[in-house]
Amino acid sequence: MKSKLFKLPKNRSFNFTPRYYNEKKEQLDLKRKEIARELNISEKQDEMNLRIKDNFKLSRPKNTSSSLWSNIRLLLIFTVLLLVFYYVYINLDDALINISNSNILKAK
DSSP states (O other), X not given: OXXXXXXXXXXXXXXXXXXXXXXHHHHHHHHHHHHHHHHTOOHHHHHHHHHHHHHHXXXXXXXXXXXXXXXXXXXXHHHHHHXXXXXXXXXXXXXXXXXXXXXXXXXX
16 A cells, blocks of 8 residues: 555557658659650759759858858947946945945935
8 A cells, every 4th residue: 555655657668650741842743753754854863953053052152251250249238238338347345335425425
């Protein structure tokens, strides 16, 4: 009785492998195959065309000027924040002294 009180039952395990079905993609693939059959284009030719397109996309220069400006902007913001926190840290003692002096004067 004591052992069943603190013993939890084991979880059931199932051998379920989830499947993903995209109906639009299946229809698109069927249309591509039909068009390829009509135009007598082999699948290897289609794969080669896709590879060529991918290579053109990779060889295109990326917009480095915008990324450069975003990095400079980020560095500028970080520097300004760092300077503000440094200024507050340096002048924190003076501000605390002024606050304590004003509280002492008000108390008198």
